[in-house]
Amino acid sequence: MRSKLLSIVAGLGLALAGLQSAQAQAQPIKFALCYDLSKSYGFVTPQIAQAVNDYAKILNQKGGIEGHPIEILVQDQGNEPQRGIECYEKMKREGAITFDFLSTPVSRAVLPRAMADSNVMVQSFVGRGDAIDGDVFKWIFPVGPTYWGQMANDIHYIKTKANGNLKGVKIAFLYPDYPFGQEPIGVLKTLAAKEGFDLQLIPNPMPGNDQSAAWTQIRRINPDWVVSWNLASMHVVAAREMKRNGIPIDKYIAVNWLNEVDIANIGAESAKGLKRGTNVIGGQSHPLIQQIIKDLYEKGKGSGDRKHLSDIYYNTGLAMYASVFEGARLAIKQNGWPITPDKMKRGMESLKNFDAEGLIAPVTVTAKDHGGGGKTRIDMWDGTKWVPQTDWFSAYDDVIQEIVKKESSEFAKNKQ
Structure with missing residues (x-):
């Protein structure tokens, strides 16, 4: 009888472990987009949010990121710093693993809170130029070229x-x-x-x-x-x-x-x-965009107007979150579930020569350099299309680093 009871308990334990494992696999990874959807940046944020949601749908069709579905949390902050702070606090309560504001004034306002909370803040194309200094801005990731x-x-x-x-x-x-x-x-x-x-x-x-x-x-x-x-x-x-x-x-x-x-x-x-x-290619020839068209828009499952897929801003959204999603993948692969802000940080700092299959200029992010190299190219409109005038490159790196160190040291000093 005792042997049978132990067998039942063991069986229940295995079943419970299996259930817990399945539940863990089903837990989503949440990414917060606190964007200005209604005022100054309404010309670009809808396309970027649309691209991020489409990208998440494609990855979720493949099982998400290391078995975890992606959930995109979007809220309007009207390009108002106080509303941006309120959105950050709300998304924090909802369990977001990264926070993105796509606005220089709002990013600057939220940055001290994200730093104090040890939360990963995405700052591509906006915000403080010196935030590429990972020694000072440990939780801020302006991946791609700063201004x-x-x-x-x-x-x-x-x-x-x-x-x-x-x-x-x-x-x-x-x-x-x-x-x-x-x-x-x-x-x-x-x-x-x-x-x-x-x-x-x-x-x-x-x-x-x-x-x-x-x-x-x-x-x-x-x-x-x-x-x-x-x-x-x-x-x-x-x-x-x-x-x-x-x-x-x-x-x-x-x-x-x-x-x-x-x-x-x-x-x-x-x-x-x-x-x-x-630092982003234009057009629809990239394999990811072709897959999005085939698997989403041709089946009526897209996240917005199909015309936006011809827009460089849509490609910019894909480019931004190619790095973020890859960082999350590396975080889980290297350090296991559950994903935490510290694991996410280390995942982002593991990006090496990452170009999302040619979608973006290659980026290599480290604990010291959160920008990834700052490469861009010059494109020219030839009357019908954009034509690259240069390869991907970064210039005056010594000048940029000198200014970065000067500005970031001032931030660190004033923070103390």
Whole structure:
């Protein structure tokens, strides 16, 4: 009788262990997207959120990440720092393993809390440039090019077009006069002093609908190049003003936030020669996008409007979360379930030469470098498509690192 009872207990124990194992396998990994879906960044956030949800669906069809389904938590923060903080606190309660705000002012506001809580914060394409310093910003991951690195690469490209000598070259920097636009100014001033080019800063008040005064000033300066940190329809306004002032559009190098909608609004032929910096490939030829079309959109299961799949912003969303999802996979594979913020951090710091099968510039993230290398390339619109003008590259790494260390040490000092 005793033997039979022990056998039953053992059987129950095995059954319970199996049930617990199955339950563990079913536990989701939650990623929080606290985005501005209604105000300043509404031109880009819906496409990025759509891409992230589509990517999650594709991975979930394959069993998720190491057997765990992905759950994407999305909430609007209206580009308001306080609402961003409230969203962070809510998503924290809901068990998110990473937090993403896709807004420089909101990211800056939430960063101290994420650091204090030891939570992983995704900061691709936004936020503090010095956050690539993993020694100081241990929980912040600006994977990809910061605005500092992107600007440095733009200047290097201009240098190659000037036969390696920037002395006397005139560069105008047109930017919306708020934190996002102001972010690269320090790097620009440092490079101007180093290389001897003539830098002209041209601030433009938000929302950027009236740039006439700025472009009148640019016409008088007659720069060799205009580097623009415009956003969305601001590019359309700029193109119109360039034409009105007789400034060739092939002098214009845009920040990465310029998409196919902007090109259509400028006019495909009128935009010919326009350039932008990017670390993401455009178009729909990538295998992941082809799979998304086949498995989701052709079956009516997509997360949004199919037209967005022709948009570089959609590809940007895939690129951002290719790194995040791979980091989560490495976290579980290397350190087991349950996934924790510390495991997620170490997973992100294990990314090595990761390019998502050619979707993005290769990134290698370490405990010291949370940016991954800062590579971009320059693409040019040829009237029908974007054509790469360079390979993936990063430039002035020593200059960027010097500025990063200076700024991050100030943050660390003020935090104490």
